[in-house]
Amino acid sequence: MRYKFEEIVDKYYEDVYRFVFMMVKNRDDADDITQETFLKVRRYLWKFKGNSSVLTWIYRIATNEVKKSFKKNNRSLKLAKITNTEENGPYDDLKDAMEKLDRESYEILFLKYFKNMSEKEIAFIVNVPEGTVKSRLFNAKKKLKEIIKSE
Numbered sequence: 001m002r003y004k005f006e007e008i009v010d011k012y013y014e015d016v017y018r019f020v021f022m023m024v025k026n027r028d029d030a031d032d033i034t035q036e037t038f039l040k041v042r043r044y045l046w047k048f049k050g051n052s053s054v055l056t057w058i059y060r061i062a063t064n065e066v067k068k069s070f071k072k073n074n075r076s077l078k079l080a081k082i083t084n085t086e087e088n089g090p091y092d093d094l095k096d097a098m099e100k101l102d103r104e105s106y107e108i109l110f111l112k113y114f115k116n117m118s119e120k121e122i123a124f125i126v127n128v129p130e131g132t133v134k135s136r137l138f139n140a141k142k143k144l145k146e147i148i149k150s151e
Contacts (some may be wrong), residue, residue, distance in 0.1 A: 005042050012055055016062055023066050033069055037062040052124050060125045097147040105140035
């Protein structure tokens with residue numbers, strides 16, 4: 001199937017921007033990284049073979065661009081707060097606990113439960129085997145439970 005770049009941008013730009021913003025917590029950085037991501041999408045779209053969804057492929061590019069940006073700027077990757085539209089909503093304790101997780105655990109839980117991605121899609125995005133994703137999910141859930149119990 002042939003994809004048109006303009007259609008991909010129209011369909012996925014906002015979602016990718018939100019995904020990037022969740023990792024960088026800065027609008028300017030999120031704008032720059034999202035634009036850089038779509039420049040790469042445009043440049044390499046012809047190489048996309050359809051082994052995953054287009055969005056999963058774009059998330060992988062975005063994840064790599066975020067990592068590259070932080071490495072270039074010698075900054076550690078700090079996690080964005082998960083926001084909820086309701087003040088003192090039912091997920092406040094979960095949000096607080098998630099923010100105490102290490103980056104790897106946060107990322108894997110975020111992709112699984114906030115982006116509803118399969119282990120296979122997550123493996124593609126973070127560039128690890130599917131078994132590693134399953135193991136990281138198990139460990140991340142365990143860490144999250146410990147954090148919630150200790151509060």
